[in-house]
Amino acid sequence: MDIQQPEPAPVLAPTPVKKSNAWKWVLGVVVALVLFSCLGSVALLAGLSGGSGSLPVGDSIAVIHIDGVIAGTGSATGGTITPEDVLDQLKMAVEDDSVKAILLRIDSPGGTVAASQEIAMAVERIKKPVVASIGDMGASGAYMVAAQCDHIIAAPGSAVGSIGVIMEIPNVKGLLDKVGVEFTVITQGELKDTGSPYRSMSPTESLLLKDQMKIAYDQFIADVAKGRDLDEKKVRELATGWAWLGSEAKSLGLVDSLGNYDDAVAKAGELGGIEGDPGIVTYEAGTTLEDLATSLIGFQSNRSPVDADTLRRISLPR
Numbered sequence: 001m002d003i004q005q006p007e008p009a010p011v012l013a014p015t016p017v018k019k020s021n022a023w024k025w026v027l028g029v030v031v032a033l034v035l036f037s038c039l040g041s042v043a044l045l046a047g048l049s050g051g052s053g054s055l056p057v058g059d060s061i062a063v064i065h066i067d068g069v070i071a072g073t074g075s076a077t078g079g080t081i082t083p084e085d086v087l088d089q090l091k092m093a094v095e096d097d098s099v100k101a102i103l104l105r106i107d108s109p110g111g112t113v114a115a116s117q118e119i120a121m122a123v124e125r126i127k128k129p130v131v132a133s134i135g136d137m138g139a140s141g142a143y144m145v146a147a148q149c150d151h152i153i154a155a156p157g158s159a160v161g162s163i164g165v166i167m168e169i170p171n172v173k174g175l176l177d178k179v180g181v182e183f184t185v186i187t188q189g190e191l192k193d194t195g196s197p198y199r200s201m202s203p204t205e206s207l208l209l210k211d212q213m214k215i216a217y218d219q220f221i222a223d224v225a226k227g228r229d230l231d232e233k234k235v236r237e238l239a240t241g242w243a244w245l246g247s248e249a250k251s252l253g254l255v256d257s258l259g260n261y262d263d264a265v266a267k268a269g270e271l272g273g274i275e276g277d278p279g280i281v282t283y284e285a286g287t288t289l290e291d292l293a294t295s296l297i298g299f300q301s302n303r304s305p306v307d308a309d310t311l312r313r314i315s316l317p318r
Contacts, residue, residue: 062103063105083119105261132153152256161244171197
């Protein structure tokens, strides 16, 4: 069956229009829309790359928050901060020529050894002045980080220090026996399931773990002694795991001065050679201009899954 094409509809000839300035009005609207679009893009970039709601003018300090437990990977429930989060922000602060000093606002009980060391090493390498401002708590791994700063300010009642390491391995064998549950573990390598909660630990395993704890403990002491320019013997005497009040920590040389956040901002500005009130720059953890471009063109970077073979973890007290 043939399909017949419809006859073309009649076209009305346009009514002649007198020349006017309408095109100028249309052009003005287009230009205005383009300007608003550009301003919106700048605001979006500012929100992703830095700024606390406004773009600072002139010399500034970067404020980076270290809140919660320091861990190698983030938690779905929140309350943790990772080295990746902090290092991304430190990198942006270092590369920003308008940033003359960095302020670490710390409120953390510590975390895992390796994650704390990663952040501490990054802070120690920074050439710009770095000030630590301790809020409620700057303990254990968080204090390891603070110790690498050029100046530490804490409130008189802040919890500071807790230099020590701890490992907690539960043993649920007795409970499982009561409910009649038995776990069969098959391994290759006699120490592969060291730290298993399903059986009692052997004397050899306990000794090996204590040796590792001693190594991590000595590393912690050495890091604090170097960062604070203290005698290692003195730090070892203080390394009981006890968290001192800020006022006590100052008398022990673990803190430089007592004060609040504003005092820390002023100190950072002073060390950075900033005259007057410094501008404040903050960064979104883990967000870069590259991330923005990637998201705009619809790609997503692949991340390797976290190794699930972590049966135990040496952690700093928290």
